[in-house]
Amino acid sequence: MRRLPVWIAIILLAAACATQETAQDDAATEPDEDIEETERVEEVAPEWYERTVRSDRDSISFYGFSHAVASTESEAQDLSEEMALSNLRFEIDRFAEDLRRDLEEEEGEDPFGTSRFIIELRNVIQDLSFDDVEMEHYSHDDNGVVDVYTRVKTDISLIAESLSSEISDERFREALAGYTE
Numbered sequence: 001m002r003r004l005p006v007w008i009a010i011i012l013l014a015a016a017c018a019t020q021e022t023a024q025d026d027a028a029t030e031p032d033e034d035i036e037e038t039e040r041v042e043e044v045a046p047e048w049y050e051r052t053v054r055s056d057r058d059s060i061s062f063y064g065f066s067h068a069v070a071s072t073e074s075e076a077q078d079l080s081e082e083m084a085l086s087n088l089r090f091e092i093d094r095f096a097e098d099l100r101r102d103l104e105e106e107e108g109e110d111p112f113g114t115s116r117f118i119i120e121l122r123n124v125i126q127d128l129s130f131d132d133v134e135m136e137h138y139s140h141d142d143n144g145v146v147d148v149y150t151r152v153k154t155d156i157s158l159i160a161e162s163l164s165s166e167i168s169d170e171r172f173r174e175a176l177a178g179y180t181e
Contacts, residue, residue, distance in 0.1 A: 046138040049149045055091035062095065062159060064088025064152045073139055076148035080137070084150040085130055092159055093125050099175055111169055124166040132158065 045051070049065060056063045066083035070076035100121060104112035111117040130152070138149040160179035167173055 044140040044142070044147055046149055046151075048136075048151055049138070055087040055094075057091055057095060057156065059156075061153050061155055062088055062091045064091060064150075066150050068148050068150075070146055070148075071144060073141065073146045073148065076146045077137060077139070077150070080148040080150040081135065081152075084135070084152045085133070088130065088133065088152050088154065089125065089128065092128065093122070095156075095159075096121055096125055096163065100172070103171060103175060107171065112172070117169065117172075120168065121172075124163055127166070128159070128162055130154065 045067070049067065051067075054065055056065075064084040064087035066080045066087060068076045068079035068083060070079060100112050100118070132154065134153040136151045136153075140147045157180045160176040164173045164176040164180070167176070
């Protein structure tokens with residue numbers, strides 16, 4: 001009797017044990033939760049909220065945006081405020097970093113490219129007080145699921161003044177002066 005090679009025997013065994021059911025794409029048969037969530041957010045969100053934008057700035061103000069969901073409005077609002085302020089801080093940090101890079105390109109690495117200056121700048125931004133920010137909320141309650149959208153806003157001139165009062169480098173303060181007018 002002739003023996004089959006082992007690998008052929010394994011293939012035949014696997015084929016015999018395989019089920020004859022057709023495979024189904026789960027994504028095609030179940031609703032896509034991300035799409036449903038996006039559509040729901042777009043339906044109930046205020047006009048100033050855009051799902052893909054967490055922070056922004058224009059020539060006058062910095063903005064932080066957020067959306068939080070919780071079972072109570074106060075919980076959702078607390079979460080949303082915290083995230084919006086964090087996003088605002090991120091935008092201020094991005095502004096300060098752009099200014100620092102411009103100065104580094106114009107005037108050289110010393111001191112704008114040094115770790116000492118960069119750490120000082122980051123620490124000043126982390127210590128900024130947001131007591132005077134404008135805060136706007138929009139809430140939507142859908143059967144015990146509360147969506148809260150938050151937009152925070154602060155003037156560039158106020159932030160520039162705050163940064164200027166804390167930064168030790170005179171040239172950086174002079175660059176910030178262009179935003180305090």
